[in-house]
Amino acid sequence: MNISIRHTLLLIMLAAFLGACRGQPSEKPPIHTQYNMYWQERFNAHQENPFFEDRRAMRMPVEGTVARGHLENDLAFFQGINDDGSYVERMPVDMTRSFLKQGQHQYNVFCTACHGGVGDGNGPVSDYGYIAASLLTENARNMPDGEIYSAIYNGVRTMNSYRHQIKAEDRWAIVAYVRALQLSQDAGEEDLRELDLDPEKFASGTQP
Numbered sequence: 001m002n003i004s005i006r007h008t009l010l011l012i013m014l015a016a017f018l019g020a021c022r023g024q025p026s027e028k029p030p031i032h033t034q035y036n037m038y039w040q041e042r043f044n045a046h047q048e049n050p051f052f053e054d055r056r057a058m059r060m061p062v063e064g065t066v067a068r069g070h071l072e073n074d075l076a077f078f079q080g081i082n083d084d085g086s087y088v089e090r091m092p093v094d095m096t097r098s099f100l101k102q103g104q105h106q107y108n109v110f111c112t113a114c115h116g117g118v119g120d121g122n123g124p125v126s127d128y129g130y131i132a133a134s135l136l137t138e139n140a141r142n143m144p145d146g147e148i149y150s151a152i153y154n155g156v157r158t159m160n161s162y163r164h165q166i167k168a169e170d171r172w173a174i175v176a177y178v179r180a181l182q183l184s185q186d187a188g189e190e191d192l193r194e195l196d197l198d199p200e201k202f203a204s205g206t207q208p
């Protein structure tokens with residue numbers, strides 16, 4: 001190849017290479033040789049659609065539609081009640097140490113502020129004059145598990161529902177932990193001996 005052809009070729013390549021640099025953004029729409037799915041015959045969310053009487057492009061789901069994974073037809077598990085509407089006596093979940101731990105964590109996140117770390121109703125908000133119920137009363141101890149669950153799911157009197165913040169399994173874990181608090185805060189000497197703990201040492205604080 002003679003030298004001038006080689007130079008010309010190099011020059012053309014350089015020009016093509018530099019020509020690809022734009023230097024500043026362009027206002028012009030890009031040229032599409034291949035459309036892919038850039039333009040589709042479809043409506044965007046909230047767009048008007050004259051086809052329907054209400055002119056909404058977004059349609060309401062058919063009545064009774066249940067989102068996938070949200071069937072929640074197990075009343076005992078999801079609402080804490082039996083078919084006749086009464087509270088379930090015992091929680092429908094197996095109790096394990098890790099489940100209780102899970103409940104402790106969730107309780108501390110969602111309930112402690114008002115009901116206090118041990119459930120006596122003296123949470124930090126009580127410093128500001130807000131009084132939450134104690135969960136250690138005779139009344140609360142005698143509640144069926146489902147009633148405590150329902151307090152979380154439906155709320156109770158002036159207490160709000162926490163169903164949207166806490167998922168079903170965690171609600172039961174909290175119920176389990178509230179039960180543990182009720183037991184621990186009402187432990188008698190017999191209970192301590194059963195666990196090989198010395199009540200006297202326990203009272204003097206030398207045994208944890």
Ligand code: HEC
Pocket residue numbers: 107110111112113114115131132133134135137139140147148151152156157158159160162174178
């Ligand atoms: C914002 C404060 C607040 C939070 C957070 C809160 N509660 Fe309550 N709770 C209350 C108040 C106030 C009452 C008493 C309602 C009434 O009697 O009007 C109550 C009542 C209850 C009762 C009924 C007690 C009884 O003897 O009737 C239960 C059970 C209960 N709460 C459980 C829980 C659990 C479990 C959580 C955590 C998921 C929780 N609460 C979170 C304020 C709170």
